[in-house]
Amino acid sequence: MEREQRRTQVLEYAQRIFARKGFHDTNVADIIAEAGIARGTFYLYFENKRELFETLLDQALGDIETRILRVRRGPGQPPAIAQVRANLQRVFEYMLAHSELLDILLHHASGFDPVLDEKLAQFSARLTADIERALSLGVDMGLVRPGNLSVAALCILGAVREVIASAVRTSPGNEPRRAPAVDELVESVLAVGLRGVATARLLAGEEG
Amino acid sequence: MEREQRRTQVLEYAQRIFARKGFHDTNVADIIAEAGIARGTFYLYFENKRELFETLLDQALGDIETRILRVRRGPGQPPAIAQVRANLQRVFEYMLAHSELLDILLHHASGFDPVLDEKLAQFSARLTADIERALSLGVDMGLVRPGNLSVAALCILGAVREVIASAVRTSPGNEPRRAPAVDELVESVLAVGLRGVATARLLAGEEG
Amino acid sequence: MEREQRRTQVLEYAQRIFARKGFHDTNVADIIAEAGIARGTFYLYFENKRELFETLLDQALGDIETRILRVRRGPGQPPAIAQVRANLQRVFEYMLAHSELLDILLHHASGFDPVLDEKLAQFSARLTADIERALSLGVDMGLVRPGNLSVAALCILGAVREVIASAVRTSPGNEPRRAPAVDELVESVLAVGLRGVATARLLAGEEG
Amino acid sequence: MEREQRRTQVLEYAQRIFARKGFHDTNVADIIAEAGIARGTFYLYFENKRELFETLLDQALGDIETRILRVRRGPGQPPAIAQVRANLQRVFEYMLAHSELLDILLHHASGFDPVLDEKLAQFSARLTADIERALSLGVDMGLVRPGNLSVAALCILGAVREVIASAVRTSPGNEPRRAPAVDELVESVLAVGLRGVATARLLAGEEG
DNA sequence: GATGAATGAGTCTTCATTCAT
DNA sequence: GATGAATGAAGACTCATTCAT
Numbered sequence: 001m002e003r004e005q006r007r008t009q010v011l012e013y014a015q016r017i018f019a020r021k022g023f024h025d026t027n028v029a030d031i032i033a034e035a036g037i038a039r040g041t042f043y044l045y046f047e048n049k050r051e052l053f054e055t056l057l058d059q060a061l062g063d064i065e066t067r068i069l070r071v072r073r074g075p076g077q078p079p080a081i082a083q084v085r086a087n088l089q090r091v092f093e094y095m096l097a098h099s100e101l102l103d104i105l106l107h108h109a110s111g112f113d114p115v116l117d118e119k120l121a122q123f124s125a126r127l128t129a130d131i132e133r134a135l136s137l138g139v140d141m142g143l144v145r146p147g148n149l150s151v152a153a154l155c156i157l158g159a160v161r162e163v164i165a166s167a168v169r170t171s172p173g174n175e176p177r178r179a180p181a182v183d184e185l186v187e188s189v190l191a192v193g194l195r196g197v198a199t200a201r202l203l204a205g206e207e208g
Numbered sequence: 209m210e211r212e213q214r215r216t217q218v219l220e221y222a223q224r225i226f227a228r229k230g231f232h233d234t235n236v237a238d239i240i241a242e243a244g245i246a247r248g249t250f251y252l253y254f255e256n257k258r259e260l261f262e263t264l265l266d267q268a269l270g271d272i273e274t275r276i277l278r279v280r281r282g283p284g285q286p287p288a289i290a291q292v293r294a295n296l297q298r299v300f301e302y303m304l305a306h307s308e309l310l311d312i313l314l315h316h317a318s319g320f321d322p323v324l325d326e327k328l329a330q331f332s333a334r335l336t337a338d339i340e341r342a343l344s345l346g347v348d349m350g351l352v353r354p355g356n357l358s359v360a361a362l363c364i365l366g367a368v369r370e371v372i373a374s375a376v377r378t379s380p381g382n383e384p385r386r387a388p389a390v391d392e393l394v395e396s397v398l399a400v401g402l403r404g405v406a407t408a409r410l411l412a413g414e415e416g
Numbered sequence: 417m418e419r420e421q422r423r424t425q426v427l428e429y430a431q432r433i434f435a436r437k438g439f440h441d442t443n444v445a446d447i448i449a450e451a452g453i454a455r456g457t458f459y460l461y462f463e464n465k466r467e468l469f470e471t472l473l474d475q476a477l478g479d480i481e482t483r484i485l486r487v488r489r490g491p492g493q494p495p496a497i498a499q500v501r502a503n504l505q506r507v508f509e510y511m512l513a514h515s516e517l518l519d520i521l522l523h524h525a526s527g528f529d530p531v532l533d534e535k536l537a538q539f540s541a542r543l544t545a546d547i548e549r550a551l552s553l554g555v556d557m558g559l560v561r562p563g564n565l566s567v568a569a570l571c572i573l574g575a576v577r578e579v580i581a582s583a584v585r586t587s588p589g590n591e592p593r594r595a596p597a598v599d600e601l602v603e604s605v606l607a608v609g610l611r612g613v614a615t616a617r618l619l620a621g622e623e624g
Numbered sequence: 625m626e627r628e629q630r631r632t633q634v635l636e637y638a639q640r641i642f643a644r645k646g647f648h649d650t651n652v653a654d655i656i657a658e659a660g661i662a663r664g665t666f667y668l669y670f671e672n673k674r675e676l677f678e679t680l681l682d683q684a685l686g687d688i689e690t691r692i693l694r695v696r697r698g699p700g701q702p703p704a705i706a707q708v709r710a711n712l713q714r715v716f717e718y719m720l721a722h723s724e725l726l727d728i729l730l731h732h733a734s735g736f737d738p739v740l741d742e743k744l745a746q747f748s749a750r751l752t753a754d755i756e757r758a759l760s761l762g763v764d765m766g767l768v769r770p771g772n773l774s775v776a777a778l779c780i781l782g783a784v785r786e787v788i789a790s791a792v793r794t795s796p797g798n799e800p801r802r803a804p805a806v807d808e809l810v811e812s813v814l815a816v817g818l819r820g821v822a823t824a825r826l827l828a829g830e831e832g
Numbered sequence: 833g834a835t836g837a838a839t840g841a842g843t844c845t846t847c848a849t850t851c852a853t
Numbered sequence: 854g855a856t857g858a859a860t861g862a863a864g865a866c867t868c869a870t871t872c873a874t
Binding site for chain 1: 232288289329336343346350351352353355356359360362363364365366367368369370371374377392393395396397399400401402403404405406407409410411
């Protein structure tokens with residue numbers, strides 16, 4: 001436990017620096033200075049800089065996936081929309097409370113290491129597949145309009161991602177965002193996702 | 209002009225390499241080897257590696273924005289949906305035909321230089337603002353449902369981005385994607401954006 | 417005594433590793449892993465890595481010198497040749513049975529530490545002097561042809577060394593070499609040393 | 625040629641340092657300081673420290689082998705002994721004039737890199753095979769006494785090696801050894817090799 | 833006595849950039 | 854304009870040794 005604690009501590013320091021300076025511009029020197037440990041100590045806990053970063057990434061991805069629960073149907077289960085809403089809420093709250101992680105995910109995790117890239121790609125693929133499965137189920141139950149569900153899944157994932165990214169950008173501090181804001185964000189995303197942006201009139205083409 | 213041609217040539221070579229190896233893993237040595245010029249010559253055409261990359265990025269962002277036309281209303285103008293559809297189509301086609309650029313944009317352009325990061329952020333901000341403005345107009349005309357339009361704009365941007373990213377991923381080759389595929393992609397994105405994924409029944413909460 | 421046993425045990429483990437990987441490539445980590453002791457414990461038994469190695473070397477050199485008995489003359493003593501033969505036999509047998517030691521001696525003991533180098537140089541010098549003294553005695557008794565005896569001594573030492581090195585190389589395993597082989601080796605070396613390789617005809621220059 | 629000259633220059637500086645401090649204790653910093661070049665320049669000419677060392681070794685081994693001519697028989701050829709003597713003389717002279725190289729060969733070239741070790745082993749093997757072949761020819765012509773020729777070859781190689789090593793040790797300076805000394809060394813080695821050290825009386829066992 | 837976490841000096845290697853030719 | 858040899862700052866990683874528990 002002793003060891004785990006130390007590791008975790010260093011991970012936290014490193015996370016902050018990575019978020020601020022990115023992977024390449026973060027030296028081991030930076031990390032150990034921040035963590036107040038000696039150079040050799042760093043390598044006692046991590047194989048190298050990349051492994052540390054990978055750990056951070058795994059953690060973040062895992063934390064996020066943990067917060068996404070499969071939508072369940074059946075007596076006693078909340079309505080589907082409520083379950084989706086709860087998922088969104090959990091993810092938004094987590095991400096906004098860990099904006100550093102998000103920053104790493106969005107800006108620094110990609111393009112410098114094939115292994116990590118693959119990891120991220122698989123994460124996205126997993127999420128997309130989850131969403132698509134849910135949609136497919138919805139279609140079967142008459143809750144979701146049929147169509148190209150994989151594209152729809154991508155749209156939903158992309159929308160969520162972008163909104164979160166934007167939200168983090170505008171609340172750079174670490175103070176947890178006011179609850180109402182998250183609620184509104186979630187509602188808005190949900191609204192767009194469920195009903196789209198168009199009115200009947202637009203859809204009818206009666207624009208003139 | 210001679211000079212401009214040379215510069216352009218080197219830029220093209222560099223683009224290929226950046227797309228393949230990312231910014232940090234691309235050496236000046238790689239670029240000059242590919243371009244067949246001497247080390248010193250490189251610095252005759254570019255201030256440094258970063259400037260070259262920035263040029264590439266500016267180009268890409270400019271090309272994309274060029275393809276997005278403001279939705280115009282009035283007699284003789286095509287219906288709004290048609291204009292949006294045309295925008296999507298142009299962007300999709302361009303991106304799929306220049307997947308290298310996209311790769312750079314998505315994977316290698318972020319997180320290693322504050323200046324470039326800022327540029328990307330502003331690009332996103334500009335696009336979001338454009339979309340939001342269009343939506344706002346739509347609301348005024350009764351074509352778009354009112355709501356949190358900035359979130360809606362983000363959703364749309366994110367959806368498009370994700371779908372393009374996925375499309376590029378699955379068509380790694382350089383051969384231009386078959387037209388029908390682009391059409392279908394565009395239609396699907398449009399459908400989700402305009403009408404959402406839910407059926408009336410889901411929205412009514414009559415799931416039980 | 418407890419302590420001595422521990423030390424000896426570690427020395428044995430270390431010997432194996434040094435023989436396999438050399439001095440510089442053998443880490444303290446390797447040794448303690450093999451010996452199953454903690455890092456700090458190592459420094460309880462040895463001042464440092466070099467001291468351990470030096471101990472090993474001293475041991476080897478001592479073991480070898482122990483097996484070389486001064487040739488004695490006088491009633492009741494075996495003939496000189498028999499005594500020399502016995503010396504050779506003992507050294508060959510010991511070395512072949514401890515090829516790891518030899519490996520260290522031949523390959524890893526030289527050139528990285530002035531102190532150890534000096535030790536090896538003195539060992540060689542001692543052996544050469546012993547041989548030279550024996551030869552000198554032989555000259556006095558008419559058993560050895562006069563000549564540059566120090567060169568002759570070097571030749572003998574070098575010949576023995578090379579033959580042993582070669583023998584060890586070809587019997588890499590740890591199984592003790594079959595006795596006959598050692599015998600033949602010894603006889604051959606002895607033959608060359610005593611009578612040289614030339615026939616009378618070559619010496620007479622009647623080659624044409 | 626420019627480039628080759630530079631390389632050669634650095635090699636010479638490096639040789640001196642390697643001879644003095646060995647491979648492991650010689651830093652790239654030492655070499656570049658001595659050669660008066662920048663750190664990066666070093667890596668312009670050599671892949672790394674090992675490659676430089678390997679080059680040095682190859683050169684030395686090549687130089688030596690160049691000086692060993694196969695003994696040729698036939699009308700107009702000098703007597704075999706004269707040819708062997710000439711070989712010895714050339715090798716002795718070269719080695720004594722390049723004692724630094726020898727130092728590297730004897731003390732620093734072994735045991736820290738499998739590739740180099742193999743190279744040295746093959747060098748020895750080649751020399752031994754050459755000698756054995758010559759002996760075998762000699763046997764056929766009645767000039768060499770039959771016996772275990774491969775052991776005999778090893779004895780000769782070892783004798784020469786040891787004598788040279790000793791000679792270099794005692795003439796550490798760089799001044800070429802006085803000619804007579806080399807001659808005497810060669811004669812003495814030759815005498816031992818050809819006729820051995822024993823008198824007829826010793827061989828007859830009439831020692832008592 | 834034993835442990836093993838912590839140390840930090842030491843080294844190799846890379847690479848963007850310069851500048852004399 | 855073009856060249857490419859030279860530069861040297863920067864950074865990752867190793868490992869013998871110490872010392873508090």
